[in-house]
Amino acid sequence: MLGIIGGSGLTQLSNLNIERREVMRTPYGEPSGVLLFGSLCSTRVVFLARHGYGHTIPPHRVNYRANLWALKQAGAKEIVSVASVGGIRQDLGPGTLVVPDQIIDYTWGRRNTFFDATDQPVVQVDFTDPYDAALRARILASAWAAGEAIEDGGVYAATQGPRLETAAEIERLARDGADMVGMTGMPEAVLARELGLPYAALSVVSNWAAGRADSSHAIRFADIEETLVGAMARVRRILEHICA
Template identity: 60%
Template structure:
């Protein structure tokens, strides 16, 4: 079964024929929202809204451990995370869809591992390739079948939020090799790896990062939301083909 995590711009999944909802409890508390089970093109999927259905949970307060634990308990064999990002690299302009292949973690004070109890052995998880290559390949294949243009690869910088970054901070991220910036990539990505989940991200560029683009002024939030709405049409198209390809 494919699990889809919706982020900003995708609190609900249109095209989903809802079957039932399930409230889950985990050793780490409750997930961000009830798990929504349904079908797309006849294929069963489960949907989780990362920020809650009312988009009330800020990035630093998301219960990432509960979210990923719940999806693992449901035996999801592929997790596709949707994220909105700011574009740093010149070609990552608003409206572009990116399938990142690397990540840099700048977050702090988040519950970032399942192996932090004194009753557990010290565990070092390989994170050389943070995103599942099979999951990434399935997204890229679905995008081709859907006729959607995506950027293959890019470095996601995960920042703390909920505030946006300064221009100086974006300059630093660029020097570090980051191509895009978001607030939810970590610890979600490493938690998926610790659980052995196949996890990959579809990133929708909602705006230029601070100091990038033609204008150095702050982008109005209304403009960001408009771009996200338009981008999610393309993301949903990719997801529909991804689910269809998975069932074939």
């Protein structure tokens, strides 16, 4: 079964044939919302809205451990994460779809591991390549099959939020090698790795990052929603091809 985590702009998966809803309990508290079970094309799917059904949970308060644990317990064998990002790299303008291949983590204070008990041996996972190569390839192939343009690779900078970044901070991220910036990529990716769940991200550029292009002086929030509406329709088509 495929697990799909929806972010900003994808709090509902309208093309999912929902069969049941389930409230999950985990050792780490409650996940962001109910899990929706159903089918997308010929594939069994479980869907979870990362920020809650009404988009009420800010990035730094998402219970990432509960979300990943619940999806694993529900039977998900792999996870596709959908999230909006700000474009830093010159060719990553609003509406661009990207499958990142690397992460730089700037978050702090988040519960970022399942292995934090003091009465257990230290467990360290390899995180050299944070995204599953085979799942990344499936997303890319599905986009091409759907006739959707998509960028292969990029460095995702995970920032704390919930505020957006300053122009100087974006310049720093660019110097560090970041191509896009978001707030939910970590610890989600590493928690999936700890649980042995193949994980890959489908990032949607909703706006230029601070100081870039038409965001040189301010982020134009009025444009973001319009961009996401069109881009998420493309994302749903890609997900259908992943599940075909």
